[in-house]
Amino acid sequence: ERNFKAYQADEEDFAVTVQLPTGTLQIPAGIVSIDTDGAGGVDSYGDGPREPKFFSINRQFALGEDVTASLLADAPLLGLDPADITRVTPGLSVSGNAPVPQAGVLYGFVDDWLSAQVQLRSFADSVQVLYEFEVDVYHNPAIDRVLVDGRMPLDLTSPPDREALAFLPGYRSALVPTRPGDVFVIDVTLPTGELSWVADDLGAWATGPDGPPTSAEVHQFGSEAETRQRLEASAALLGIDPAEVTATLTPSASGTPNPWGSPGSSGERVQRSWDRPVAPGVSIDVRVDMTLGQAGPHAGSVRYQLTFG
Numbered sequence: 432e433r434n435f436k437a438y439q440a441d442e443e444d445f446a447v448t449v450q451l452p453t454g455t456l457q458i459p460a461g462i463v464s465i466d467t468d469g470a471g472g473v474d475s476y477g478d479g480p481r482e483p484k485f486f487s488i489n490r491q492f493a494l495g496e497d498v499t500a501s502l503l504a505d506a507p508l509l510g511l512d513p514a515d516i517t518r519v520t521p522g523l524s525v526s527g528n529a530p531v532p533q534a535g536v537l538y539g540f541v542d543d544w545l546s547a548q549v550q551l552r553s554f555a556d557s558v559q560v561l562y563e564f565e566v567d568v569y570h571n572p573a574i575d576r577v578l579v580d581g582r583m584p585l586d587l588t589s590p591p592d593r594e595a596l597a598f599l600p601g602y603r604s605a606l607v608p609t610r611p612g613d614v615f616v617i618d619v620t621l622p623t624g625e626l627s628w629v630a631d632d633l634g635a636w637a638t639g640p641d642g643p644p645t646s647a648e649v650h651q652f653g654s655e656a657e658t659r660q661r662l663e664a665s666a667a668l669l670g671i672d673p674a675e676v677t678a679t680l681t682p683s684a685s686g687t688p689n690p691w692g693s694p695g696s697s698g699e700r701v702q703r704s705w706d707r708p709v710a711p712g713v714s715i716d717v718r719v720d721m722t723l724g725q726a727g728p729h730a731g732s733v734r735y736q737l738t739f740g
Contacts, residue, residue: 434467434481447488449564452542453508458562462489478601478640484566492558502537502549502560509547509562510540519551538610541569573597574607578615583607583633586620590712590739596635596644603640607633617649622710623668628735629653629661647737658721658731665733669715670707679703682723698724714738 438445444459467481492498499520506513519535539547546568550561574597577583585591598605609615609631617628628649635647651661659680666676682699683689691703704718716738721731 435464436466436483437462437464444490449488449562451508451547452545453510453540456505456508456562458488458490460488460490463487464489478603482566484568486564488562490560490562492560494556496558498551498558498560509537509549510542511537511549541610544570567599568606568608569610571599573599573605578607582616582618583630584618584620587713587715587737588620588622588710591644591647593637593641593644596633596647598635598637598644601640603637603642605635605637621668623670626665626668628665644739646739649735649737651733651735652729653731654728655721655723655725655730657728658719658733661733662717662719665717665735669705669709669717671705671717675705679719680721680723692723695722698722712740 439462440460444461445463447458447460447463449456449458464487465483466485466487467483492501499516502511502516502520503513505511506516515537519537534553535551537549537551539549544567546565548563548565550563552559552561573594577595577597585595593605596605597607607615607630614629614631617630617633619626619628629651631650631652633647633649635644637644651658653661662676662680663673665671666673679689679691679701681689683692689699689701692699692701694700700720700722702718702720704716706714706716708714714737716736718734718736719731720734
């Protein structure tokens with residue numbers, strides 16, 4: 432079964448009218464496409480057709496057209512930040528000699544189950560603007576049951592069920608996402624105690640459309656100091672020797688190389704993982720990836736890969 436539909440204009444653009452919670456948006460579009468989430472256009476799992484949840488409206492701006500002015504005019508309806516528009520679009524202006532396509536993303540409103548964003552792609556002779564609207568990404572009944580006021584409980588004293596991991600009925604995967612710069616807190620309960628993960632997202636997978644979860648994954652991105660603190664806080668409760676954490680995050684010195692380090696363009700990059708059983712039917716693989724000495728909010732990451740059964 433196909434879960435994808437597209438309409439392409441022949442000579443003249445479609446005159447697309449989009450009714451939004453913020454008002455009515457008019458877009459001249461060359462392509463309009465409709466897709467479902469989790470199927471990639473084709474239902475590869477054989478679980479049957481899905482409800483449409485992703486809508487993309489493709490507009491082409493030719494040489495000389497003002498992309499910035501057009502998006503600024505639409506900003507109130509789309510919930511776009513004008514400062515983001517003026518920051519991103521000048522670098523994507525049509526120049527006629529762009530050596531490679533360039534891209535940018537503008538994030539718009541989140542209104543209950545509906546969210547909006549704009550993708551921009553700059554080519555040598557045009558700028559392609561994709562007005563994208565998604566259903567159930569940031570709010571849906573499954574997410575709203577478990578994520579309340581930015582916090583999500585997760586009991587790992589035994590394998591969690593579908594509801595605990597925000598699965599919608601009939602789906603083999605679940606995702607609790609955030610917008611760039613946003614996070615939420617997962618309050619984890621283990622047989623050894625409790626800890627909190629500041630998460631950028633949580634993904635989970637199941638045996639079938641209504642089967643039990645088999646795995647989940649939590650990502651944390653942050654500065655070097657944040658990554659150190661998060662790994663150290665989790666280590667003791669997950670059965671990781673704190674001395675191993677210290678050794679992993681110590682830069683190489685003359686005659687004392689870090690066995691988990693490798694040279695990188697921004698400094699020494701360290702990568703290491705620990706796989707620990709934490710409860711009957713629950714194990715966690717902890718993976719750290721960090722550039723030592725790198726400044727900024729994206730120096731490191733900790734990934735928790737949870738396996739059930």
